[in-house]
Amino acid sequence: MVEFNENNFLNMGPLSGRISRLLKEKMTSKQSSNKNLAGLIKPYGGELINLMASDQEAKELKKNSFKTLNCSDRNACDIELLLIGAFSPLNGFMNEKNYNSVVKQNRLESGLLFGLPIVMDTDREDINPGDSVLLNYKDQELAILEIQEKWTPDKVIEAKFCYGTTSLEHPAVRMISMERKKYYLGGSIKGLELPKRVFTCQTPAQVRENLPSGEDVVAFQCRNPIHRAHYELFTRALEANNVSKNGVVLVHPTCGPTQEDDIPGSVRFQTYEKLASEVNNPKIRWSYLPYSMHMAGPREALQHMIIRRNYGCTHFIIGRDMAGCKSSLDGEDFYGPYDAQNFANECCQELEMQTVPSLNLVFTEEEGYVTADYAKEKGLHIKKLSGTQFRKMLRSGEEIPEWFAFKSVVDVLRAA
Incomplete structure (x- = not known):
C-alpha cells in the first residue's frame, strides 16, 4: 500500500487547478521554511527524525513484557543512527519493498536517494509480523521494534547490486552471507536508550547546534587514525572555490565496526581526541559517528553524504578510492579509484550538496606538502611511507617521521 502524502497526491492525475495550486504552494512554503532552519541545510527529506521515547514513555514501555532480540555491534549502530535521525528520512527498519528498491535502484519507494538497506536480521522462527x-x-534495552514484515532476502542479489560483486572476498558480502541471519525484519522502532560507548557520539541535532549559521560545512569522513596528509587535506578543503570564506570542516570519523584488520574504534577515538586538543583549530569541528562500515565504494559514498547532510553538512570530501577494498585472495581492487567520486557527483545535485575532490598530496623535501602534479612539474623530491611500512615501524618501535604522522597519534597507537 502506498502511503498517502502530498507528493503522491500531486502525481495521481488531473486535479482541479485550485487544489493543485494550493498543495504546491503549501509544499513550496514548507520547503522554503525548512531550507534555512537555523541557517543550516535542511535534513534529507525535510525533517530530522527523532525516534527516542520521552522518559515517561520509556518508563511505561518498560512495564510491558516483550520477546527479546539480541543485537550485534552492527545492529546497535543502525539502531542508534535510526533513533537520532542520522538515517533521516527513515523512521524504522525498511520494509521489503523499500529494501528491494534501495538494493536495485539506490532509492526508497518515495523516490529519495538512499545508499544501502537498513534492516534488522534474525534466525528466530518465533518472531513474526505483529510482534513487538x-x-x-x-x-542494554535500546528500543522496541514493532515488526511489520519478515522475509527471506535474496542475498546474492543484495551483494551484486549493493557491492558490485558476489565474492566472499568482499568484506560486506562476507558480512551479509556469514554474519547476518536468515530473515530480515522491517518495522517502526521507539528508542529507550542509546548504546553506551567509550566515545561520545553527538546526535545530528547536537552537532547542528554548534555549526555556524549560513556558512558552508565540509564533512571529512575517515575510518583510520588521522595523519599529516589527512590534516592537510581537510584544512585545504576550506580553500576550495565552492566553499564559503567562513566555512568550517566537520571531522566526522566512523567509530563502529569496519574491516577485520582495521584499528579498533575505541583506539581510533583516542587518537582523534588527542589530535583535536593538540591542533585547537576553530575552523575544525570534531564529532564521532557510530556507523558500521560496509566498504561499499560508490554506494557507501552516497550513504555517507546523506548522513552528513542530516548532521548539517553542505559539502563532502570524496577521497580517491573512498570506502574501497581489496580482495584478500589476489589483492585486486573491487572498485575503480574514481568510482565513488563519479557516483557522488551524479547524486550531489539531487542531494543539494557539493563534493570537494580529495587532493592528491605528497610530501616533498623542498616544500612540504604539495599536490603530486605540482611536485612532478617542479621536479621536487617526494618522500613516501606506505601503510605497511608504518605499521611495521610502529610495532618495532622505530621513530616515525613527523611529516607522516603526528607524534601524539603515534604515542596513542603504541600505547594501545
Missing part, C-alpha cells in the same frame, strides 16, 4: 520485540545490546 525488545532490542537488547550488551544488557
Whole structure:
C-alpha cells in the first residue's frame, strides 16, 4: 500500500487547478521554511527524525513484557543512527519493498536517494509480523521494534547490486552471507536508550547546534587514525572555490565496526581526541559517528553524504578510492579509484550538496606538502611511507617521521 502524502497526491492525475495550486504552494512554503532552519541545510527529506521515547514513555514501555532480540555491534549502530535521525528520512527498519528498491535502484519507494538497506536480521522462527520485540545490546534495552514484515532476502542479489560483486572476498558480502541471519525484519522502532560507548557520539541535532549559521560545512569522513596528509587535506578543503570564506570542516570519523584488520574504534577515538586538543583549530569541528562500515565504494559514498547532510553538512570530501577494498585472495581492487567520486557527483545535485575532490598530496623535501602534479612539474623530491611500512615501524618501535604522522597519534597507537 502506498502511503498517502502530498507528493503522491500531486502525481495521481488531473486535479482541479485550485487544489493543485494550493498543495504546491503549501509544499513550496514548507520547503522554503525548512531550507534555512537555523541557517543550516535542511535534513534529507525535510525533517530530522527523532525516534527516542520521552522518559515517561520509556518508563511505561518498560512495564510491558516483550520477546527479546539480541543485537550485534552492527545492529546497535543502525539502531542508534535510526533513533537520532542520522538515517533521516527513515523512521524504522525498511520494509521489503523499500529494501528491494534501495538494493536495485539506490532509492526508497518515495523516490529519495538512499545508499544501502537498513534492516534488522534474525534466525528466530518465533518472531513474526505483529510482534513487538525488545532490542537488547550488551544488557542494554535500546528500543522496541514493532515488526511489520519478515522475509527471506535474496542475498546474492543484495551483494551484486549493493557491492558490485558476489565474492566472499568482499568484506560486506562476507558480512551479509556469514554474519547476518536468515530473515530480515522491517518495522517502526521507539528508542529507550542509546548504546553506551567509550566515545561520545553527538546526535545530528547536537552537532547542528554548534555549526555556524549560513556558512558552508565540509564533512571529512575517515575510518583510520588521522595523519599529516589527512590534516592537510581537510584544512585545504576550506580553500576550495565552492566553499564559503567562513566555512568550517566537520571531522566526522566512523567509530563502529569496519574491516577485520582495521584499528579498533575505541583506539581510533583516542587518537582523534588527542589530535583535536593538540591542533585547537576553530575552523575544525570534531564529532564521532557510530556507523558500521560496509566498504561499499560508490554506494557507501552516497550513504555517507546523506548522513552528513542530516548532521548539517553542505559539502563532502570524496577521497580517491573512498570506502574501497581489496580482495584478500589476489589483492585486486573491487572498485575503480574514481568510482565513488563519479557516483557522488551524479547524486550531489539531487542531494543539494557539493563534493570537494580529495587532493592528491605528497610530501616533498623542498616544500612540504604539495599536490603530486605540482611536485612532478617542479621536479621536487617526494618522500613516501606506505601503510605497511608504518605499521611495521610502529610495532618495532622505530621513530616515525613527523611529516607522516603526528607524534601524539603515534604515542596513542603504541600505547594501545
